[in-house]
Amino acid sequence: MIDVADEANAPVGASASPATSTLVEVAGRAHARPAAPASGGRRGMGPAVRKRLEILFFTAPALLLFLFFVVWPIIKAVQFSVYRWKGYGPLVDFVGFKNYISVLNNDVFIDAFKHNIIIAIFSILIQLPLGLAIALLLNRKMKGQNQLRTLIFVPYVLAEVIASVIWFQLLQPKYGVIDTMLSTVGLHGPAQGFLGDPKWALATVIVVLTWKYLGLAIILFLAGLQTVPEELYEAAQIDGASWWQVQRRITIPLLGPTIRTWAFLSMIGSLQLFDMVWILTGGGPANATNTMATFLITEGTKRSNYGIASAASVILFVVSLVAALLYQRFILSRDVLSDARGRKNR
Amino acid sequence: MKRTPVLGALALGMSLALLGACSSGGDAESNDDSTGGGETTITWWHNSNTGDGKDYYDQVAKDFEAENPGVHVEVSAMQHEDMVTKLEAAFQSGDTPDIYMERGGGELKDHVAAGITKDISESAKETIDKIGGSVAGWQVDGKTYGLPFSVGVVGFWYNKALWAQAGITEPPATWDDFFADIDKLKAAGIEPISVGAGDKWPAAHYWYYTAVRECAESVLQESVKTLDFSDPCFVKAGDDLKKIIDSEPFNSGFLSTPAQTGATSASGLLATGKVATELQGHWEPGVMQGLTEDGKGLGENTGWFPFPTFTGGKGEPTAALGGGDAWAVSNDAPDAAVDFVNYLLSDKVQKGFAELDMGLPTNPTASQYVSDPALADLLKVRDAAPYVQLYFDTAFGASVGGAMNDEIALMFAGQASSQDIVDATQAAADAEK
Numbered sequence: 001m002i003d004v005a006d007e008a009n010a011p012v013g014a015s016a017s018p019a020t021s022t023l024v025e026v027a028g029r030a031h032a033r034p035a036a037p038a039s040g041g042r043r044g045m046g047p048a049v050r051k052r053l054e055i056l057f058f059t060a061p062a063l064l065l066f067l068f069f070v071v072w073p074i075i076k077a078v079q080f081s082v083y084r085w086k087g088y089g090p091l092v093d094f095v096g097f098k099n100y101i102s103v104l105n106n107d108v109f110i111d112a113f114k115h116n117i118i119i120a121i122f123s124i125l126i127q128l129p130l131g132l133a134i135a136l137l138l139n140r141k142m143k144g145q146n147q148l149r150t151l152i153f154v155p156y157v158l159a160e161v162i163a164s165v166i167w168f169q170l171l172q173p174k175y176g177v178i179d180t181m182l183s184t185v186g187l188h189g190p191a192q193g194f195l196g197d198p199k200w201a202l203a204t205v206i207v208v209l210t211w212k213y214l215g216l217a218i219i220l221f222l223a224g225l226q227t228v229p230e231e232l233y234e235a236a237q238i239d240g241a242s243w244w245q246v247q248r249r250i251t252i253p254l255l256g257p258t259i260r261t262w263a264f265l266s267m268i269g270s271l272q273l274f275d276m277v278w279i280l281t282g283g284g285p286a287n288a289t290n291t292m293a294t295f296l297i298t299e300g301t302k303r304s305n306y307g308i309a310s311a312a313s314v315i316l317f318v319v320s321l322v323a324a325l326l327y328q329r330f331i332l333s334r335d336v337l338s339d340a341r342g343r344k345n346r
Numbered sequence: 347m348k349r350t351p352v353l354g355a356l357a358l359g360m361s362l363a364l365l366g367a368c369s370s371g372g373d374a375e376s377n378d379d380s381t382g383g384g385e386t387t388i389t390w391w392h393n394s395n396t397g398d399g400k401d402y403y404d405q406v407a408k409d410f411e412a413e414n415p416g417v418h419v420e421v422s423a424m425q426h427e428d429m430v431t432k433l434e435a436a437f438q439s440g441d442t443p444d445i446y447m448e449r450g451g452g453e454l455k456d457h458v459a460a461g462i463t464k465d466i467s468e469s470a471k472e473t474i475d476k477i478g479g480s481v482a483g484w485q486v487d488g489k490t491y492g493l494p495f496s497v498g499v500v501g502f503w504y505n506k507a508l509w510a511q512a513g514i515t516e517p518p519a520t521w522d523d524f525f526a527d528i529d530k531l532k533a534a535g536i537e538p539i540s541v542g543a544g545d546k547w548p549a550a551h552y553w554y555y556t557a558v559r560e561c562a563e564s565v566l567q568e569s570v571k572t573l574d575f576s577d578p579c580f581v582k583a584g585d586d587l588k589k590i591i592d593s594e595p596f597n598s599g600f601l602s603t604p605a606q607t608g609a610t611s612a613s614g615l616l617a618t619g620k621v622a623t624e625l626q627g628h629w630e631p632g633v634m635q636g637l638t639e640d641g642k643g644l645g646e647n648t649g650w651f652p653f654p655t656f657t658g659g660k661g662e663p664t665a666a667l668g669g670g671d672a673w674a675v676s677n678d679a680p681d682a683a684v685d686f687v688n689y690l691l692s693d694k695v696q697k698g699f700a701e702l703d704m705g706l707p708t709n710p711t712a713s714q715y716v717s718d719p720a721l722a723d724l725l726k727v728r729d730a731a732p733y734v735q736l737y738f739d740t741a742f743g744a745s746v747g748g749a750m751n752d753e754i755a756l757m758f759a760g761q762a763s764s765q766d767i768v769d770a771t772q773a774a775a776d777a778e779k
Contacts, residue, residue, distance in 0.1 A: 305744075
C-alpha cells in the first residue's frame, strides 16, 4: 500500500521518506562505512573543509529540489489554508481558522477520514497474514519458484492508474467480466454493481487494493526471509522441530523488522490513498469511498475552494505526520535501536 | 575555514544553474502581447483540435491577418480537457491568452472579480445586439464579457428503433406519458434511461430541468443573482425528481456510471443500443460517434425530444436548459483581440462554423446553414424557447454548483430529500456571501 507520491500527497510523502531512508541507511552503511573516510585534499585545503564542501556540493541539488518541491509547497498550503481563495487573483480574504473549522465540521471529510482508517486497518489485517503465508510458501524450494514470484509481483508493477481502469471495466454491472462470470454460475452481484452500491463500494476498493499491494508485502517478506541465518534452521532441524514450529519460533520473529517497516509503509499509503479510489469510484457512490485526498482534490479542482482544500491538505499532512512519528517512536524504534546497538558492538 | 561559505555559495550557485537549465524549457512559450515595430501578436486558444474544425479556424486566423495588416494571430488548438486545465493554470499565473473560451455564469463572475476578463460591452456593441438574448449568460452587472458563439440545449436523446420495439410511436410530452413509456420499455426488456451519475453533473441536469419546469423565469433569474433558493418551487423540483428516480428508469450501476467516457458510460450505453434514452446536451451525437466502432453513433435511429412537462408547473413548458461557449478577451489584451472576437462572430465566420456543424451558431444569419438534421432540430427548439437557462452549476459557480450537484447525486443514491438539496445549495451559497 505505498502510494507513489503525486501532487496531492507529495508533502506528506516527504514526512514519510526520511523515516524510511534512515532505516535503509542504517542497514546499508554498516558495511559501507570502513571505506568512507577518503584521503584528504592535497591542494592545501584541510580534509575537513574539503569534506564539508563535497557534502555540500553533492547534497545541494537534492536539498534545493526538496526545498522547492516539498518545503515550499507545504508553506504555501498553510498560507492558502487561512484565506478564502478561488485559485486565482491575490490572497486578500483572510479568514483565519474558518476553513479548518468548516473542514472538521464537514461530515463528508469525517467520513473520508474514517474510510482512510478502515482501509489502513484492513490493508494490514488482510495483507499481513496472506502475504506472510504466501511468502513462506514461496520460500520453499520448488519447481517454478521464480516464475511464481514474478507472477505474484506483477500487480504491483502495473501502474496504479492502469490497474484501476482495468478493475473498473471488470467490475461493470451486467456487462463486466466479473458480473458475467458470476451469472454463468447462477450468482448475482449487487444490482447496482460492486462499485455502484454504497454498501459494497468500500469493500470492493479494499479487495482491489489488496490485489494490487499484496505483491509488495510478499516481496518484502521474501527479502526478509533471506536474512534469516541458515544455521538457525539447521539447528532447529537437529532439535527435531517441525516445519510449522520453525516458521513460528524462528522465521516470523526474525522477520519482525521487515513486517514493521512494511506495516508502516502500508499505513502511510492508506492515509494518502488517492489514485485507485479516484478512478474506481471518484469517491462515490454517495461519498461511500471518499478518502481525505479525494475530498481535498474535489474541493480544490472541482469546486475552486482552494482555501478549504488547503486546510484539508494540512490536516491530512498533520495526521500522516503524527501517525508516522508515533509509529516510529513506539514500534519502529526497537528496530532502529537494536541495529545501532549491534553496530556499536561490532 | 573562512573560505567555506564562498565555495559553498559557489556550489549552491552551480546546482541552481543546473536547476535553471532544467526549467528553462517551460518558459519557451511565453505570449508577448506585441513584438515591436507596429506589429501586434494576439494569442487564441480554442478546442477544435481535429479535422475540418481545426483547418477552418486556422483559415479564419489567416483571413483576419490578411484583413488586418500588422496583426499576427497565434493559434493554439487543444483537446478540450487539456485546454480547460491549461486555462486554469493560466488564470492562476496571470498569463492568460488574449482570446479564450469562457463558459459564463459564476465562473465568469469570479474571473471578472479577479480582473482577468475584459469588459467588451462598448467595443463589441454591434455584435452583442445581433446575438440577442443568448449573451445574458456572459453578462455581469449589466456589462458583457464574452460573445457566445455556440449555445445548445439539453434534452432526451433516444434510440428510435428501441422505442419502436417497445411499441411506442411518439415521444412523450408530459411526465405521465413518459412514466407509461418507461414501463413499456421495461416490459420489452430494455433499460429505459442511462445517466452518468458517477460524474454527478448528468444527474444534476435532471434537477435543473425539473426546476426550470417548476419555477417561473423571474424566480430563476432572481436566484442566480441573489443566490436565494427560498422559493418553494425548488423543493417541488426535488419532489418531481424523486418521482422520476422512484420509477427506477435508470441503467444498472448508474451511481458509478461515467458520463461519456468509454462504451460503458451513459453515452456509450445509448450509442451501443444497450439503453433507450439519455438526457444530454447538444454534443451527444458527436460523442456517440466517437464511442462506436463504425463512427456513426446511433445514425438514423437518433431521436430527440425536449424535457417533458409536469402538470401544474409554473415554468415555461418550452423553456430550455442549456449552455454554451463564448469568446472572451483577457483584460490586458490589445485592441486587435476585440476586433478578432467580433470577427469570429461575424456572419461570414459563423456561416462557415454552421456549415461544418461545429456547434449551434448564435448569429441568427448563420442558423440556416446547419446541415446536420439533429442539430438543425435542436436549433429550432433553442430559437423557439422563450429563454435558455444556463446550467445551474455554471450559473452559480463551481463552489455552489459543486455542492448542489453532490446533493442531487445523493438523492439519486436515495440519501437526500428535496429539502436537503435546497439546504445544501443555500448553505454553500451563504458561505460565498
